[in-house]
Amino acid sequence: MISGHLxxxxxxxxxxxxxxAGCDQGLSPEMASVDPGFSGTLRVxxxxxxxxxxxxxxVVAFKVYPPKDIVFEVLSGRAxxxxxxxxxxxxxxxxxxxxxxxxxxxxxxxxxQYGPDVMNDWHVVGVYTKxxxxxxxxxxxxxxxxxTRGIDINIDFYNLPPQxx
Numbered sequence: 001m002i003s004g005h006l007x008x009x010x011x012x013x014x015x016x017x018x019x020x021a022g023c024d025q026g027l028s029p030e031m032a033s034v035d036p037g038f039s040g041t042l043r044v045x046x047x048x049x050x051x052x053x054x055x056x057x058x059v060v061a062f063k064v065y066p067p068k069d070i071v072f073e074v075l076s077g078r079a080x081x082x083x084x085x086x087x088x089x090x091x092x093x094x095x096x097x098x099x100x101x102x103x104x105x106x107x108x109x110x111x112x113q114y115g116p117d118v119m120n121d122w123h124v125v126g127v128y129t130k131x132x133x134x135x136x137x138x139x140x141x142x143x144x145x146x147x148t149r150g151i152d153i154n155i156d157f158y159n160l161p162p163q164x165x
Contacts, residue, residue: 036142037097040151042110042126044090049114049157055121056113057085059094059153065107065137066164071119080105097147106139107164110153124163126155134161 038061048054059082062073073079082096108128115121127134128151142148 034145034147035097035099036102036144036146037095038108038140038142038148038151039093039095039097040128040149040153042085042092042094042153042155044087044092044155044157046156046158048087049112053114054087054112054157055115056118057087057092057125058082058111059085059096060109060111061096061105061140062107062109063103063105067107070122070164081111095147102142102144104139104141107137108140108151108153109137109161109164110155112157124161125157126153127161128153 042059060074061080063078064073067073067079070079074081080096080098080101082094085092085094109124110126111122112125113122127137128140129136130138132154140148140151
């Protein structure tokens, strides 16, 4: 005859074994949800402009290339952009992350606000390209729960790439 104590121990063993088998990776960081985005390094390959002509610097990714109306693209959510970046070193790390930005972006640039008019005083000073030809931008793909890394862009404040506007 099987004792109650033995039944309890066998049941408890199977419960623990089942629980352990279901805890594949537990609460590992890989299982956590991550806001999608992209990141990289901006490399300044020229001298910096005077401080009064470098009012803002941002990385901007557009879902449409070439963008026809920059303001509309930004306001409609078809362009995403970084926080204002501090341009004080030759290598500037950045990350753009937020919910809902998954997708393909065929045009990723660094834009500089050079004057007081926030709606108009902007130049593209760098374009994401794998071939170093700013006339041939490369697209990036942002996947759910992932940050696309290595989106490095060279900036030349005095030799501007083609302007989309």
